[in-house]
Amino acid sequence: MEISLLNERIELQKSSVEVDNIGNHKNVWSKYYSCYATISSESPKEETSSGAIWDESKIDFTIRYSKEVSVLSSIGYRVIFHEDIYEIEGIDHMNYRKKSIKLHCKRCER
Template sequence: MAIGDLRHRITFQKFTTVVNENGFEEEAWQDYKTVWASVSNLSGREYYQAAAIQAEKTVKFLIRYIEDIDTSIRILFKDKQYNITSIDNVKYSNKYIEIKALEVESSG
């Protein structure tokens, strides 16, 4: 992979408990890590498999390997939110991670 392929900034967010300005605890999404990524839509067989379960808004992110990424985290990319559906340590080489994520529908 060429270094220029990782040209998009994505932000991982964790759902955590924070204290608001009134001193009350509330749960909210907090930025966790911002990384460079390659972003692409599904194609071929992957797209048709996603369409079979009405998950056509699935996007594939490829990032450099980092630990402690799991499906409880979401991704923020170009003002859209994505829930992680699968994580693949490519060839178990600890160099790249391929993440498939489903776009969260905005309500209202």
């Protein structure tokens, strides 16, 4: 893996449930880990239905393997890249060599 290709900063966020004073449960996202990534397989896609247009772009992030990213899953984690939110659809462990991990993501609305 060439370190020079890791040229974009991303932030990984983790979901947790917070309970307020009167017992309401609320899903909150907090910063989990920040690292540099290689961006690949960008596939822009816009959908139109009933006059509404939304962006469903897909993108892959390749990051270095570490103890923090070894526990990632597609449930409960998301990626922030250039102020956009990407939900993780799948994780490729790159033949389990413990060198890098590829995150297959889809852009989602706020």
